[in-house]
Amino acid sequence: MSTLSREENEMVMMSSEESSNDSELELGLGLSLGGGKAKFKPPSPAAATAAGGGSWDQYARILTAKDFRSGVSTKTSSSSSSSSSSVTKANINGSCGTKRTAESPSSPPGLGVTLFVISLILGESGTTLDKISQVVGWPPVRSYRMNSLANNAKSPVTKDFFSTVDKCKSKNIVVDKNNITKEKGVRKTSLFVKVNMDGIPIGRKVDLNAHSCYETLARALDDMFRPSAAVGPRRSNVDEQGVVAGTRQSLQLLDSSSDFVLTYEDKEGDWMLVGDVPWEMFLNSVRRLRIMRTAEANGLGGHDVKIRFELEFERAWKIVLLADVTK
Amino acid sequence: MDPEPKKPEDSPSNSANSHAPVQPPSPFPDEVLEKVLSFIDSHKDRSSVSLVRKDWYNAERWTRSKLFIGNCYSVSPEIVARRFPRIKSITLKGKPRFSDFNMLPRDWGANVHSWLVMFAKVYPFLEELRLKRMTVTDESLELLAKSFSGFKALSLSSCDGFTDIGLKAIASHCRNLTELDIQDSVTEDVGGGWLSCFPENFASLEVLNFASLNSEVSFDDLERLVSRCKSLRVLKVNESITLDQLQRLLVHAPQLLELGTGSFLQELTPRQYEDIESAFSNCKNLQILSGLWEANSLYLPVLYGACAGLTFLNLSDAPLQSGEFAKLLAHCPNLRRLWVVDTVEDKGLEAVGSCCPLLEELRVFPADPYDRHHRDGVTELGFLAVSRGCRNLHYVLYFCRRMTNAAVVTIVQNCPDFTHFRLCIMTPGQPDYLTNDPMDEAFAAVVKTCTKLKRLSVSGLLTDLTFEFIGKYAKNLETLSVAFAGNSDWGMQCVLEGCPKLRKLEIRDSPFGNAALLSGLKKYEMMRSLWMSDCNVTMKGCRLLAREMPRLNVEVIMDEESDESQADKVYVYRSVAGPRRDAPPFVLTL
Numbered sequence: 001m002s003t004l005s006r007e008e009n010e011m012v013m014m015s016s017e018e019s020s021n022d023s024e025l026e027l028g029l030g031l032s033l034g035g036g037k038a039k040f041k042p043p044s045p046a047a048a049t050a051a052g053g054g055s056w057d058q059y060a061r062i063l064t065a066k067d068f069r070s071g072v073s074t075k076t077s078s079s080s081s082s083s084s085s086s087v088t089k090a091n092i093n094g095s096c097g098t099k100r101t102a103e104s105p106s107s108p109p110g111l112g113v114t115l116f117v118i119s120l121i122l123g124e125s126g127t128t129l130d131k132i133s134q135v136v137g138w139p140p141v142r143s144y145r146m147n148s149l150a151n152n153a154k155s156p157v158t159k160d161f162f163s164t165v166d167k168c169k170s171k172n173i174v175v176d177k178n179n180i181t182k183e184k185g186v187r188k189t190s191l192f193v194k195v196n197m198d199g200i201p202i203g204r205k206v207d208l209n210a211h212s213c214y215e216t217l218a219r220a221l222d223d224m225f226r227p228s229a230a231v232g233p234r235r236s237n238v239d240e241q242g243v244v245a246g247t248r249q250s251l252q253l254l255d256s257s258s259d260f261v262l263t264y265e266d267k268e269g270d271w272m273l274v275g276d277v278p279w280e281m282f283l284n285s286v287r288r289l290r291i292m293r294t295a296e297a298n299g300l301g302g303h304d305v306k307i308r309f310e311l312e313f314e315r316a317w318k319i320v321l322l323a324d325v326t327k
Numbered sequence: 328m329d330p331e332p333k334k335p336e337d338s339p340s341n342s343a344n345s346h347a348p349v350q351p352p353s354p355f356p357d358e359v360l361e362k363v364l365s366f367i368d369s370h371k372d373r374s375s376v377s378l379v380r381k382d383w384y385n386a387e388r389w390t391r392s393k394l395f396i397g398n399c400y401s402v403s404p405e406i407v408a409r410r411f412p413r414i415k416s417i418t419l420k421g422k423p424r425f426s427d428f429n430m431l432p433r434d435w436g437a438n439v440h441s442w443l444v445m446f447a448k449v450y451p452f453l454e455e456l457r458l459k460r461m462t463v464t465d466e467s468l469e470l471l472a473k474s475f476s477g478f479k480a481l482s483l484s485s486c487d488g489f490t491d492i493g494l495k496a497i498a499s500h501c502r503n504l505t506e507l508d509i510q511d512s513v514t515e516d517v518g519g520g521w522l523s524c525f526p527e528n529f530a531s532l533e534v535l536n537f538a539s540l541n542s543e544v545s546f547d548d549l550e551r552l553v554s555r556c557k558s559l560r561v562l563k564v565n566e567s568i569t570l571d572q573l574q575r576l577l578v579h580a581p582q583l584l585e586l587g588t589g590s591f592l593q594e595l596t597p598r599q600y601e602d603i604e605s606a607f608s609n610c611k612n613l614q615i616l617s618g619l620w621e622a623n624s625l626y627l628p629v630l631y632g633a634c635a636g637l638t639f640l641n642l643s644d645a646p647l648q649s650g651e652f653a654k655l656l657a658h659c660p661n662l663r664r665l666w667v668v669d670t671v672e673d674k675g676l677e678a679v680g681s682c683c684p685l686l687e688e689l690r691v692f693p694a695d696p697y698d699r700h701h702r703d704g705v706t707e708l709g710f711l712a713v714s715r716g717c718r719n720l721h722y723v724l725y726f727c728r729r730m731t732n733a734a735v736v737t738i739v740q741n742c743p744d745f746t747h748f749r750l751c752i753m754t755p756g757q758p759d760y761l762t763n764d765p766m767d768e769a770f771a772a773v774v775k776t777c778t779k780l781k782r783l784s785v786s787g788l789l790t791d792l793t794f795e796f797i798g799k800y801a802k803n804l805e806t807l808s809v810a811f812a813g814n815s816d817w818g819m820q821c822v823l824e825g826c827p828k829l830r831k832l833e834i835r836d837s838p839f840g841n842a843a844l845l846s847g848l849k850k851y852e853m854m855r856s857l858w859m860s861d862c863n864v865t866m867k868g869c870r871l872l873a874r875e876m877p878r879l880n881v882e883v884i885m886d887e888e889s890d891e892s893q894a895d896k897v898y899v900y901r902s903v904a905g906p907r908r909d910a911p912p913f914v915l916t917l
Contacts, residue, residue: 136429139751141692
């Protein structure tokens with residue numbers, strides 16, 4: 001597996017049709033993964049910083065421990081057995097909830113460009129703090145209060161780059177004062193569905209009712225599964241292979257040129273691409289989610305191209321059917 | 328009273344007192360003892376009374392009418408029924424507090440039904456039931472409604488599991504109901520039909536709170552109900568009630584002590600505006616005000632006439648800007664308790680400092696906990712301003728995005744009487760933003776200066792040093808909440824070996840492992856509970872704890888994703904009831 005330089009990766013990303021010198025590259029489906037085997041091992045604290053691909057540190061600096069403060073990562077260096085805490089803590093402090101992010105294969109290079117650009121504009125604090133939303137139960141605000149505040153808070157100043165979030169929220173804010181609740185999405189119950197990502201043995205669960213649109217869901221899943229380093233060293237059955245500390249590249253789940261595609265199984269057992277139907281309809285039919293890799297590390301691209309094509313076909317067909325129904 | 332000579336024969340000894348195996352007969356008759364004891368209300372005092380000697384134990388149990396059970400799994404309905412024959416009022420608490428933040432899987436437990444079945448059998452004269460963090464199904468509410476003819480007060484705080492059906496049963500069958508108080512409910516769309524089920528001649532209600540239920544109710548039925556219930560002193564409606572509807576309710580109930588308004592956003596005609604303004608002015612007894620959804624500067628002034636006597640203003644559902652907030656505060660000189668949203672910003676808190684010299688409690692909630700809109704919120708400056716103006720401050724809950732050690736040191740110097748200090752710096756592990764140091768110094772100052780401190784929540788970047796200080800200085804600390812803090816087992820050990828009055832310890836995402844867990848062996852039996860989630864505790868450590876301490880329930884909540892050896896969520900509590908009989912499959916009792 002060649003390690004493409006960052007610049008090259010970016011270029012390839014931007015013009016995804018181009019194939020590069022790497023034979024593992026998919027036809028127009030983006031880059032192959034760098035060194036990504038689905039094996040995880042808890043990295044030693046040293047390894048976390050020394051691993052190959054150090055240049056990623058620069059770009060993926062959005063959420064490393066260093067960005068927050070000095071001296072945290074160098075806490076009592078306990079051995080990184082499966083129950084090691086210090087490295088996890090370093091990352092906890094650097095990016096809350098990393099224990100919950102999956103132990104994914106090493107990062108696909110260059111996919112975080114858009115997110116990176118946004119983070120440059122915002123400064124790190126923006127995206128960093130956005131991570132908080134994916135830590136269960138933090139900040140410790142009761143869920144009913146969370147919902148009502150989110151819908152009621154006035155925002156006089158919105159230098160808001162995450163305009164999609166606003167878009168979602170405004171869908172839920174109802175002007176009609178006599179008609180509350182359902183439209184406002186206040187105090188919904190949870191709708192947890194399983195999410196599995198290819199190559200990761202342990203699935204997660206996500207509460208769909210905590211989201212109001214595909215964008216926030218994608219972001220949540222991104223945070224959950226985004227390939228990252230030095231994560232969960234306590235988990236002994238997952239290995240992480242030479243991944244850099246604090247590497248963060250967005251999965252770009254809703255981006256059709258991404259290496260990952262978000263699919264869901266609906267009530268009829270069909271696998272569909274997420275994002276095609278109106279959100280409410282999606283909520284009504286989704287049973288579980290799956291993040292598929294469109295290009296596998298060892299380059300079995302052909303197989304995935306086929307799956308993708310099948311999905312597209314299924315999706316198109318279903319849309320036609322649904323369009324009829326919803327008329 | 329003559330001291331009785333000690334009788335040589337064996338008398339049943341109070342098992343708690345091994346130093347007096349022979350008990351002399353009581354110096355006064357049981358009836359006298361019982362009469363005296365019937366004046367003792369506090370359950371802590373009663374607990375002490377019951378430990379004196381056997382006849383006091385018996386007298387106490389016969390005279391206790393109010394039951395408080397802080398952890399529903401610490402005792403069983405059968406044990407309670409055997410010990411206390413005459414209970415009229417029960418408070419029962421269920422899930423650990425972190426369930427409020429979705430950290431407990433659904434169906435974890437704390438279902439009240441088995442308790443109700445027992446109550447129905449043994450306490451037919453039950454009058455009051457107060458539940459917190461319990462699951463209450465419609466079936467349970469129906470059982471409740473039909474089993475106790477004299478039932479008066481139902482309070483459900485952070486409970487879930489019920490719908491319109493259960494509430495309908497309560498409204499229809501509880502003829503003597505004086506209190507229906509539903510706070511922070513976690514239910515699905517409950518439906519609003521229940522309100523219409525109160526019988527036409529029903530007029531005994533004194534407390535009605537349905538603010539957190541999110542369905543429309545029939546306003547006509549509500550209005551009729553309010554006008555009938557002349558003793559109504561607490562009315563908290565939900566967001567579906569509009570301003571002009573509120574006006575009509577206030578006209579019927581100017582005697583209210585506590586009011587929770589509905590939505591405060593409505594286009595009013597000048598006439599309507601006048602009407603509501605005068606309705607508020609007529610509420611001369613108002614002490615507590617809440618609700619105010621979507622209130623803004625246009626309509627807040629209608630309240631001013633009712634604010635003179637206000638002691639508690641709850642704006643946690645009304646994110647205000649600093650200007651309108653300050654104007655409102657100017658009318659509330661007697662505030663003791665204030666809950667706000669951080670949209671008021673530091674400027675708003677400065678107004679608090681200047682307008683509210685009598686303030687004792689301040690809670691500042693985040694409008695944007697996930698920082699999606701990148702607003703400022705409040706900082707250390709706002710907190711400082713409040714501490715300078717409000718020297719009686721003893722309870723604070725403060726969500727912020729930045730804090731400094733120096734500020735906290737000054738704050739506790741200004742207000743050394745803190746009993747509850749809950750500081751939440753929202754980014755986990757964030758240091759002092761000026762010096763980049765850990766926040767150890769801040770919390771050291773808190774525990775050193777605030778000798779009366781009973782409850783502490785820490786946050787920010789913290790090393791073991793913080794916990795050393797807590798263990799050493801926090802002599803009155805009863806509840807400690809820790810998140811994303813500490814370096815090693817040593818920190819937690821300090822707390823467990825210090826803090827003589829510690830009752831509840833909840834820890835998440837901190838590097839404390841088995842050694843720390845096991846260092847508290849002796850302590851846990853003196854505590855209500857311990858919660859540890861996402862720390863470094865393993866199943867092995869938990870099993871060891873369970874083996875060493877048979878009177879503790881050591882429960883591990885399994886996650887699908889957890890690996891077999893890690894104990895991701897551990898809940899340890901003392902219990903005389905043994906292991907849970909209703910544990911779901913994902914709760915492992917070791």
